[in-house]
Amino acid sequence: MRTSTPEAAGSIASAESSARSEPVNHVRLSGTDVTTPDTLEIDMDVRDVDAVADRRDEVVAAVRDHAATIAYQLALLQGGDYGRRELSTSGGDWTVKHEAGELEFLLFSPKSGPDTYVVSTKQPPEPAALATALADYPNLVAAWNAYVDSLGGVLDDVDVEFPEPASTGDLVAERDRVLSAIRETCAVIAGEIHRYEGDDYGTFTTRVDGARWELKWDEGAVSYLRVGGSGGVYLLSQYEPPSAADVRELVEPFRGFVDAYNEFVDDLESDLERVELG
Numbered sequence: 001m002r003t004s005t006p007e008a009a010g011s012i013a014s015a016e017s018s019a020r021s022e023p024v025n026h027v028r029l030s031g032t033d034v035t036t037p038d039t040l041e042i043d044m045d046v047r048d049v050d051a052v053a054d055r056r057d058e059v060v061a062a063v064r065d066h067a068a069t070i071a072y073q074l075a076l077l078q079g080g081d082y083g084r085r086e087l088s089t090s091g092g093d094w095t096v097k098h099e100a101g102e103l104e105f106l107l108f109s110p111k112s113g114p115d116t117y118v119v120s121t122k123q124p125p126e127p128a129a130l131a132t133a134l135a136d137y138p139n140l141v142a143a144w145n146a147y148v149d150s151l152g153g154v155l156d157d158v159d160v161e162f163p164e165p166a167s168t169g170d171l172v173a174e175r176d177r178v179l180s181a182i183r184e185t186c187a188v189i190a191g192e193i194h195r196y197e198g199d200d201y202g203t204f205t206t207r208v209d210g211a212r213w214e215l216k217w218d219e220g221a222v223s224y225l226r227v228g229g230s231g232g233v234y235l236l237s238q239y240e241p242p243s244a245a246d247v248r249e250l251v252e253p254f255r256g257f258v259d260a261y262n263e264f265v266d267d268l269e270s271d272l273e274r275v276e277l278g
Contacts, residue, residue: 052127055127056124056125056127056130057124059130059134060118060119060124060125060130063106063118063119063134063137064103064106064119066141067096067103067106067118067119068102068103070096070103070141070144071096071097071098071101071102071103071104072098072101072102072103073148074096074098075098075100075101076101077151081099081100082097082098082099082100082104083097083098084096084097084098085147087140087143087144087147088143089136089139089140089142089143090136090139091108091110091111091135091136091139092108092109092110092111092136093108093109094106094107094108094109094136094140094143095107095109096144103119104120104121105117105119105120105121106118106119106120107120108133108136110132110133110136113132114129116129116130116132116133118130118133118134118137171244172244174244175241175244175247176241178247178251179235179236179241179242179247182225182235182236182251182254183222183236185258186215186222186225186236187221187222189204189215189258189261190204190215190217190220190221190222191217191220192265193217194217194219194220195220196268200218200219201216201217201218201219201223202216202217203215203216203217204217204261204264206257206260206261206264207260208253208256208257208260209253209256211227211228211232211253212227212228212229212232213225213226213227213253213257213260214226214227215257222236223237223238224236224237224238225237227250227253233246233250235247235250235254
């Protein structure tokens, strides 16, 4: 059994007394004392930025109103729903962008340093960067005015006496005459096939010089006459007529289409003649 010596007991008692006498905020850390005050007080003023921000917003609003005139005039000049124009000054490059005649953004790209969106739909600029940009803003206005002045009189010598455009009336009349004859012929074919097959609708297809011709009818009336498959030319349809060039190109092959139909009927008659009853 281990017993404490009087010297050891005295050391322990001294240590406990020392520990009780140290303040609570006194921390011993690796042989180094770190003392913290019971109450932390910092007597330093923090400047309020409200005045700077308000002034910045006031200046940006004034620039927005002024530059909006440039954006509107640019929209009138370009004639589109949106656009932009870059203008160079001694201090850098400016970009004016508009949408539907309204200023979308005003960008300043100085010759040195980062770009500054003086006006944008996002965050406002830093005050110092704004001040640098606005020092060059009068140069932007001067550059815009010079650009507009450079366009003055550019159309003065343009001759607006143009040749009289030729009429397509006779050409359209000839096309319609040919198509009318084709439609009448196809109406006869559609009626005959409808009477023969007895169906309410159907198609007659054949090939002429390698091209696929398809006549579709609906209750004996012509629905369409198409040449060349699904991506081909609709010689007859319920919608717009084909071009005169297509009509002229397909008139002669149409004769082959009618011949193919006649051969189809001849083959049917020949088959029926060989049918014996009883």
